[in-house]
Amino acid sequence: MHRTKVKVAEDALDANATIASANRADFDREGVRVVNFMSAPGAGKTTLLERVLGKVDARVGVLEGDVQGSADADRLAALHMPVVQLNTDPGFGGECHLDANMVRSALGDLPLAELDLLVIENVGNLVCPAEFRVGEDARVMVSAVTEGEDKPLKYPLMFRTCELVLVNKIDLLEHLDFDLDRFLYNLDAVHPGVEHMLVSAATGEGTGAFRDWLSAVAKGAPATA
Amino acid sequence: MHELSLSSAILETVLRHAEGRPVSSVQMRVGTLRQVVPDSLDFYFGIVSRGTECEGARLEQEVVAARLRCRECGAEWEPELPLFRCAACGGAAVDTVAGEEFEIESIVVSEEEEEGACIGPR
Numbered sequence: 001m002h003r004t005k006v007k008v009a010e011d012a013l014d015a016n017a018t019i020a021s022a023n024r025a026d027f028d029r030e031g032v033r034v035v036n037f038m039s040a041p042g043a044g045k046t047t048l049l050e051r052v053l054g055k056v057d058a059r060v061g062v063l064e065g066d067v068q069g070s071a072d073a074d075r076l077a078a079l080h081m082p083v084v085q086l087n088t089d090p091g092f093g094g095e096c097h098l099d100a101n102m103v104r105s106a107l108g109d110l111p112l113a114e115l116d117l118l119v120i121e122n123v124g125n126l127v128c129p130a131e132f133r134v135g136e137d138a139r140v141m142v143s144a145v146t147e148g149e150d151k152p153l154k155y156p157l158m159f160r161t162c163e164l165v166l167v168n169k170i171d172l173l174e175h176l177d178f179d180l181d182r183f184l185y186n187l188d189a190v191h192p193g194v195e196h197m198l199v200s201a202a203t204g205e206g207t208g209a210f211r212d213w214l215s216a217v218a219k220g221a222p223a224t225a
Numbered sequence: 226m227h228e229l230s231l232s233s234a235i236l237e238t239v240l241r242h243a244e245g246r247p248v249s250s251v252q253m254r255v256g257t258l259r260q261v262v263p264d265s266l267d268f269y270f271g272i273v274s275r276g277t278e279c280e281g282a283r284l285e286q287e288v289v290a291a292r293l294r295c296r297e298c299g300a301e302w303e304p305e306l307p308l309f310r311c312a313a314c315g316g317a318a319v320d321t322v323a324g325e326e327f328e329i330e331s332i333v334v335s336e337e338e339e340e341g342a343c344i345g346p347r
Contacts, residue, residue, distance in 0.1 A: 002338065003334065003335055003336075005333050006243070007330070010329055012327050013234050015241075096230070132230070153307060155260075156309075160307075189308045189309065192317030
């Protein structure tokens with residue numbers, strides 16, 4: 001018995017990146033643009049999608065990621081668009097994020113040829129989803145004003161990897177001591193120049209801009225960082 | 226939680242390179258921008274590697290400090306907070322020179338001596 005050092009020189013997430021590239025190639029071949037939609041639990045991802053997806057000027061489908069259950073997919077089913085539920089619990093050990101392989105396993109259930117835009121609603125979590133690309137064209141994250149203005153400083157990895165930040169629940173601003181200027185200052189410090197929109201999924205305020213952004217991405221507009 | 230997903234990714238990569246041989250240690254470079262807690266990564270790696278060729282393997286992590294460079298004025302600095310605007314000119318076009326590593330450099334495996342393998346024809 002003797003010991004040997006074996007050179008690896010590989011990013012530990014290379015395997016995920018390879019599958020993400022395969023997903024991306026499939027999406028490109030079918031002409032589907034893909035948005036990875038992320039936030040902490042309860043920031044309002046599903047409500048925002050309910051608000052805008054029916055009005056996006058494109059054929060839209062949703063891949064709904066949750067640890068368990070189909071509550072969010074059931075809500076979105078009312079929009080009469082293809083919605084596929086992906087649970088990370090059975091077989092995946094209750095993962096707190098979607099990775100490229102989980103998304104790949106669901107592609108067969110999605111009518112990609114009939115879609116222009118696929119929105120992947122990730123598991124609510126501000127950490128792990130930032131690490132695992134799934135083959136998306138753009139990353140959008142939602143940060144609710146109820147979460148506090150220091151969120152970008154606490155979760156820089158997430159805030160730095162997205163192309164658009166939606167600041168949600170602005171209808172509640174008058175009831176909170178949330179300092180919006182400070183939040184935007186922190187956001188710019190962590191991700192200088194990143195695009196943001198102030199929205200309220202509850203009242204619809206500002207969501208038209210998000211709907212138009214999705215329509216533009218579906219038509220092939222680059223999602224600039 | 227983050228470290229659990231990452232340790233699974235490490236295990237998968239290491240096992241692929243180990244090709245069935247028992248692994249005694251793993252050498253990694255981890256950048257501070259990855260928001261990884263080294264002790265936590267070590268702890269979860271110990272759990273996910275149970276029952277595999279990596280069981281009991283030491284995870285040796287070299288922590289790499291973040292280093293940024295401004296594309297506009299050329300300033301280079303090591304940020305202590307996750308602030309990505311140029312500290313010198315306030316520019317937004319800042320490249321990450323170091324700190325995003327999550328690389329497995331090498332592994333140490335045990336190999337069986339194949340006794341009698343080179344003795345010659347039967």
